[in-house]
Every structure is written in C-alpha cells, then in structure tokens.
Amino acid sequence: MDLSTKIAGVTFRVGLMNASGALCVTQAELEALGESDAGAIVTKSMTPLAREGNPLPRYVAIDGGSINSMGLPNLGYPAYAKLIPGLKRFKRPVVASLAGLHPDDFLEGAKALNAAGPDLVEVNLSCPNIPGKPQIGYDFDETERLLEAIRDIFTIPFGVKLPPYFDPIHHHKIAEVLQRIGVTFVTVINSVGNTLVVDPEQERVVIKPKGGFGGLGGRIIKPVALANVRAFWKIWGDRIPIIGTGGVENGTDIFEHVLCGASAVQIGTILVEEGVGVFRRLAQEVTECLERKGYPSLMSCRGKLQEMD
Numbered sequence: 270m271d272l273s274t275k276i277a278g279v280t281f282r283v284g285l286m287n288a289s290g291a292l293c294v295t296q297a298e299l300e301a302l303g304e305s306d307a308g309a310i311v312t313k314s315m316t317p318l319a320r321e322g323n324p325l326p327r328y329v330a331i332d333g334g335s336i337n338s339m340g341l342p343n344l345g346y347p348a349y350a351k352l353i354p355g356l357k358r359f360k361r362p363v364v365a366s367l368a369g370l371h372p373d374d375f376l377e378g379a380k381a382l383n384a385a386g387p388d389l390v391e392v393n394l395s396c397p398n399i400p401g402k403p404q405i406g407y408d409f410d411e412t413e414r415l416l417e418a419i420r421d422i423f424t425i426p427f428g429v430k431l432p433p434y435f436d437p438i439h440h441h442k443i444a445e446v447l448q449r450i451g452v453t454f455v456t457v458i459n460s461v462g463n464t465l466v467v468d469p470e471q472e473r474v475v476i477k478p479k480g481g482f483g484g485l486g487g488r489i490i491k492p493v494a495l496a497n498v499r500a501f502w503k504i505w506g507d508r509i510p511i512i513g514t515g516g517v518e519n520g521t522d523i524f525e526h527v528l529c530g531a532s533a534v535q536i537g538t539i540l541v542e543e544g545v546g547v548f549r550r551l552a553q554e555v556t557e558c559l560e561r562k563g564y565p566s567l568m569s570c571r572g573k574l575q576e577m578d
C-alpha cells in the first residue's frame with residue numbers, strides 16, 4: 270500500500286510519525302524513532318537552554334487517554350542542532366519542533382535550526398504547561414508578530430503546531446493570519462490544555478504541576494482533533510497541508526484523520542504507552558483498512574468525508 274505523502278515539498282515514504290513530545294527528547298529516543306517504522310523523526314519542542322521540566326508526577330495514562338504537564342523538558346537548541354545532522358542517516362524527514370519562553374527565543378532557535386538543517390520546522394504555538402505562559406496560538410496578534418519575525422530568518426520551510434479551537438470564528442481568524450504569513454503546514458491539535466483529572470479514591474489530583482491542570486491527549490480527544498483538521502481543510506483544501514494529531518490508536522483512526530483532510534498523522538499517547546513498535550502495527554492496520562475500502566493509497570481518501578444533504 271502506498272502510505273506516502275508530501276508536506277511542503279518534502280516526501281514522506283510513510284505519512285505517520287511521532288507527535289512532538291512523545292519519546293523524542295533524548296538522542297537515544299530520536300535514534301529509536303529512526304530505527305522504527307515511523308515515517309519521520311519529530312524532536313521534542315526545544316528552548317534555548319536545556320530544561321528539566323516540571324516536577325513529577327507529570328504524565329499519567331488515564332482511561333481513554335493521558336494528562337501531562339511535562340513543562341518542556343528538552344536538551345536545548347545547541348544540543349539538538351548538533352544532533353540533527355546525524356539523524357539524517359535514517360533516510361526519513363527530520364522535523365524540528367521549535368519552542369521558546371520569550372519571542373526572542375524563537376528567533377535564536379530559527380538561526381540555530383537553519384544551520385542544523387532539519388527538513389521541516391514545526392513552530393510550537395500551543396504548549397499549555399508553563400506556569401504563567403499563555404498558549405501563543407490563542408492570541409492572534411501575538412501569533413502574527415512572532416511568525417512575521419521568524420519568517421524573515423528561516424531558510425527552512427516552517428509550519429505551526431496549534432492548540433485546539435472550539436469556535437469557527439477562531440479557525441477563520443487564525444487561518445487568515447497563517448495565510449498572510451505563508452506557513453507551509455499546520456499540525457492540529459496539541460493536547461487540550463488545562464484540563465483536570467481527579468482520583469476520587471485519593472481525593473486528589475493525578476499530576477503535581479499547576480495544581481493538577483494539564484494537557485489532555487489520547488482517544489478521548491479524537492473528536493476535537495478531527496473537528497480541527499476538518500475545519501482547516503474546509504478553509505484551505507489542499508493549499509496548506511494539515512498534519513492530524515490527536516486520539517490515534519489504530520488504523521481506522523488514521524483513516525478518519527485523512528478523510529477529514531489530514532496529509533499525515535502524528536501519534537502521541539499510544540506511542541508513549543506502546544513504544545516505537547506501534548508504527549508497524551498502525552501501518553498494517555491502515556493498509557488493511559484502505560484495502561478493505563478499495564482505496565489505492567492513503568492520500569486517495571484525503572478530505573473525502575461526506576456530509577449530509
């Protein structure tokens with residue numbers, strides 16, 4: 270089965286990859302992705318300096334998903350810039366996820382990544398877990414200012430990782446900004462931010478940072494993810510590729526994301542829970558799904574979701 274795709278001129282032999290954050294912080298984790306059946310290697314979102322992240326416990330698997338407040342644990346721009354050229358030996362696209370704690374950080378990161386040469390950069394506008402730092406993607410003016418500044422620096426195609434939006438006016442407003450900037454792809458969605466999971470036995474929160482508030486991922490957020498993929502597809506069609514992320518556990522979930530308009534799919538919670546072997550299972554399952562339905566390739570069903578008259 271042809272599971273290939275193309276994002277911003279970059280060919281992926283398989284349109285499945287890790288979501289940034291899932292098993293992609295250290296050199297060993299990134300190399301394990303390179304040795305797996307993942308179609309690309311996506312790094313953890315990076316900041317100027319290495320960070321330990323938030324106090325533990327900060328990730329918990331729950332019924333139907335996960336909650337996390339990792340707090341951007343990462344090796345820092347210089348370390349990833351050094352690592353990225355070596356990841357090219359795995360012969361699949363390398364996607365660097367760029368974050369920062371201040372607007373100037375992103376500019377510094379863009380320069381470091383230009384020199385390192387990943388195939389694509391995914392600018393993370395949606396980390397929900399840094400105390401006192403709002404998700405940039407919910408502030409449309411700030412998003413435009415930031416992206417205007419980094420656009421002038423980047424020599425590599427860049428896209429953005431967005432938070433979930435819950436109202437069509439917000440999809441339209443952010444889409445206008447991203448079109449004006451000329452981003453080459455969007456990844457939707459990041460975790461559903463600032464949710465709360467309660468342990469009724471212990472009468473307690475389940476993660477330590479931020480009083481237990483954290484980003485929700487996994488199967489329970491799939492309808493939110495699909496709605497965001499679909500909303501952007503309806504605005505752009507195939508003009509700006511969409512990477513669907515959220516709630517993918519099996520081949521049918523991948524099919525649903527692509528039907529809604531995704532050009533590739535990222536795997537978060539179930540990758541953390543199952544390990545990098547998940548990519549082989551998912552490729553088999555989506556292949557079976559497409560064969561059963563008579564589609565000759567993954568991209569041949571893109572956007573084909575039917576609406577009712």
Ligand code: RRO
Nearest residue numbers: 338339340341396398460484
């Ligand atoms: O590190 C995190 O806490 C984190 C980030 Br940067 C993100 O973008 N999304 C998320 O769920 N966790």
